[in-house]
Amino acid sequence: MALSLAVIMAFVLPVQAAPSEQESDPNKLCMACHSIPGRVAKLANGEMLPLYIDHDVYTASVHGQEKILCTSCHTTISGYPHPQLAANDYRDFQIDRYVACRNCHTEQYEATLDSMHAAALAGGNRDAALCTDCHGAHDISDPAEPRQKTSVTCSLCHASHYVDYKESVHGEALMADGNPDVPTCVDCHGVHAIHDPLTAEFRLKSPEICGECHRDTLMMDKYDISTEVFETYVADFHGTTVTLFDRQSPDQATNKAVCFDCHGVHNIKAVTDPEATVVKENLLVTCQRCHPGADTNFPTSWTSHHIPDRESNPLVYYINLFYAIIIPGVVGFMVLFVSLDAFRRITLRFRSRRNGGEKHG
Numbered sequence: 302m303a304l305s306l307a308v309i310m311a312f313v314l315p316v317q318a319a320p321s322e323q324e325s326d327p328n329k330l331c332m333a334c335h336s337i338p339g340r341v342a343k344l345a346n347g348e349m350l351p352l353y354i355d356h357d358v359y360t361a362s363v364h365g366q367e368k369i370l371c372t373s374c375h376t377t378i379s380g381y382p383h384p385q386l387a388a389n390d391y392r393d394f395q396i397d398r399y400v401a402c403r404n405c406h407t408e409q410y411e412a413t414l415d416s417m418h419a420a421a422l423a424g425g426n427r428d429a430a431l432c433t434d435c436h437g438a439h440d441i442s443d444p445a446e447p448r449q450k451t452s453v454t455c456s457l458c459h460a461s462h463y464v465d466y467k468e469s470v471h472g473e474a475l476m477a478d479g480n481p482d483v484p485t486c487v488d489c490h491g492v493h494a495i496h497d498p499l500t501a502e503f504r505l506k507s508p509e510i511c512g513e514c515h516r517d518t519l520m521m522d523k524y525d526i527s528t529e530v531f532e533t534y535v536a537d538f539h540g541t542t543v544t545l546f547d548r549q550s551p552d553q554a555t556n557k558a559v560c561f562d563c564h565g566v567h568n569i570k571a572v573t574d575p576e577a578t579v580v581k582e583n584l585l586v587t588c589q590r591c592h593p594g595a596d597t598n599f600p601t602s603w604t605s606h607h608i609p610d611r612e613s614n615p616l617v618y619y620i621n622l623f624y625a626i627i628i629p630g631v632v633g634f635m636v637l638f639v640s641l642d643a644f645r646r647i648t649l650r651f652r653s654r655r656n657g658g659e660k661h662g
């Protein structure tokens with residue numbers, strides 16, 4: 302009898318340790334009321350404020366793991382009763398409370414002040430993204446893991462761009478296997494300091510955004526994609542002007558084509574995809590947006606992204622070759638001619654001086 306009691310105790314004791322662990326939960330006081338499911342409070346406009354916080358979800362969040370107190374964010378609350386709730390509706394409540402993030406994430410907070418979202422909020426658009434819209438409040442996890450998560454976050458409010466993106470060559474690769482190389486929304490737009498993408502400045506800078514990856518041979522070799530696209534673009538009549546504009550008058554609009562005028566923005570397809578804006582069947586329409594009078598031969602007048610070779614563009618190739626031989630040839634000949642002439646003059650002068658010297662001596 303005594304033995305069996307001891308055995309039972311051995312099994313029970315470790316189990317009893319669990320509640321004492323919960324006692325050490327720093328948020329025990331708050332959770333006494335807030336872990337009861339289904340409780341709500343009524344806001345001024347009649348909307349319900351949920352009061353239930355899932356203990357396990359909070360504990361598993363980045364903040365729960367760091368043992369951050371409820372009161373670190375809810376700084377005006379220390380026990381019950383709570384200070385009077387001023388918010389008229391739930392969105393008001395969120396806009397009032399999200400500012401708590403600033404205390405520990407000053408850098409991100411200040412970056413968001415310089416964003417389209419903050420500008421929209423200041424302009425009275427209450428739907429603009431707050432920290433908590435993108436990250437959550439009590440269930441925050443690593444925002445970039447898995448990689449698909451970032452773009453899904455933006456999709457909450459930018460659904461149509463997300464749909465286009467998801468079906469693009471970039472989005473498809475990301476959604477399929479979390480491809481680490483393709484751009485997510487934030488690679489092109491930034492994260493916290495998202496600026497207006499419809500400005501002349503953004504348009505002029507945009508080839509640089511694409512170029513960051515499309516110039517990277519190490520990355521592009523993996524996909525067998527040419528990295529000449531950036532250099533050839535900068536060298537052609539569209540790109541040269543855009544790069545010059547960018548350097549000299551970044552605020553002025555350009556009507557010259559940038560990468561996304563030909564390839565699309567969120568819906569970029571592989572160049573062999575029948576839906577691609579640059580596939581042979583669709584290319585003329587793409588050019589006609591800015592060259593309304595263009596006929597079927599027009600696209601061939603552009604050497605596209607290829608450094609011209611004998612097969613793809615024999616005329617340009619031979620003209621280039623002609624210059625490649627003739628110009629160095631002519632210049633070389635001139636240099637040779639001038640130096641031979643100089644040599645002749647120097648030797649003549651030297652010889653005549655020596656002759657004169659001999660006379661005097």
Ligand code: HEC
Binds near residue numbers: 332333334378380384
């Ligand atoms: C005795 C139960 C009780 C305890 C303990 C309690 N709360 Fe509350 N809490 C409530 C009730 C009820 C409401 C609904 C609004 C009200 O009555 O003020 C509420 C509302 C809230 C709200 C939303 C409204 C607001 O004012 O922001 C937050 C946040 C909150 N509690 C956090 C906390 C924190 C943090 C603690 C621990 C320091 C805590 N509560 C402890 C019962 C409690």
Ligand code: HEC
Binds near residue numbers: 331352354
């Ligand atoms: C990282 C900051 C942070 C921490 C930590 C935090 N909260 Fe909150 N809480 C918020 C924000 C911000 C809101 C506003 C609602 C929103 O944006 O989802 C909120 C809202 C609430 C609400 C209102 C209901 C709701 O979901 O909107 C309650 C109740 C609440 N918190 C209780 C707690 C309790 C209890 C804890 C501790 C277990 C806690 N909070 C920890 C930031 C935090």
Ligand code: HEC
Binds near residue numbers: 402406433437441
């Ligand atoms: C009391 C300080 C404190 C407050 C307030 C706070 N955080 Fe944190 N936060 C931390 C700490 C500590 C970490 C974990 C260490 C780290 O990754 O920086 C963290 C981590 C994070 C992460 C994950 C970072 C990563 O790289 O994985 C996000 C996202 C985040 N917090 C967002 C928020 C948001 C949104 C709010 C406001 C609702 C908030 N935090 C309020 C202290 C705080």
Ligand code: HEC
Binds near residue numbers: 411433487492
């Ligand atoms: C429009 C959505 C959005 C808003 C608004 C937003 N974030 Fe983020 N945040 C993200 C995304 C997405 C990432 C991950 C970036 C990446 O891919 O590395 C991130 C990353 C973070 C990180 C990890 C460290 C870092 O800088 O990468 C912290 C901490 C953080 N955010 C806090 C905040 C705080 C605090 C606010 C509000 C002041 C806020 N965020 C507003 C989307 C947002």
Ligand code: HEC
Binds near residue numbers: 434435454490491497
């Ligand atoms: C909670 C909703 C919400 C979320 C989440 C959100 N946004 Fe926004 N976003 C808005 C609102 C509202 C505007 C302002 C629209 C306006 O003024 O017309 C806006 C504006 C923008 C703009 C400028 C658009 C324009 O028309 O000039 C860009 C770019 C943008 N968001 C990108 C993002 C990205 C990238 C993410 C994800 C990291 C994101 N947003 C997440 C609501 C959101």
Ligand code: HEC
Binds near residue numbers: 462499
């Ligand atoms: C490859 C770069 C790239 C990626 C990835 C990208 N964008 Fe954009 N986005 C742009 C460019 C460039 C513009 C400006 C287009 C223009 O001038 O017509 C733009 C414009 C926008 C606008 C404002 C234009 C409008 O029509 O209102 C929003 C909002 C936006 N993007 C959201 C998103 C979201 C959400 C995602 C992810 C699902 C995303 N973007 C992914 C490059 C990108």
Ligand code: HEC
Binds near residue numbers: 539
């Ligand atoms: C005037 C229209 C136009 C502009 C501007 C343009 N492209 Fe292209 N791009 C095309 C066409 C047409 C093709 C398909 C035929 C070809 O390969 O030349 C193509 C092909 C591509 C390819 C596929 C290459 C391969 O190896 O399969 C990539 C990547 C690309 N472009 C990126 C860019 C980038 C980045 C920019 C800006 C720096 C840009 N393009 C500017 C029309 C354009």
Ligand code: HEC
Binds near residue numbers: 572
């Ligand atoms: C963060 C890196 C990154 C950025 C920024 C980026 N791309 Fe890409 N892009 C890729 C990768 C990686 C692939 C290959 C995806 C695959 O095939 O799975 C790709 C594929 C493409 C393709 C398809 C090429 C083919 O196979 O036919 C085109 C066209 C393209 N990108 C154009 C653009 C344009 C235009 C921009 C700027 C508006 C841009 N990209 C910005 C990484 C990037």
Ligand code: HEC
Binds near residue numbers: 562601
């Ligand atoms: C976003 C508008 C835009 C798009 C799209 C566009 N172009 Fe252009 N293109 C221009 C502008 C502007 C000029 C400069 C005209 C000038 O300086 O007189 C130009 C100049 C040219 C020239 C130099 C000869 C001339 O007519 O002045 C050629 C060739 C050309 N583009 C071919 C193309 C081809 C081929 C396409 C389609 C693959 C295309 N462009 C798409 C805007 C565009």
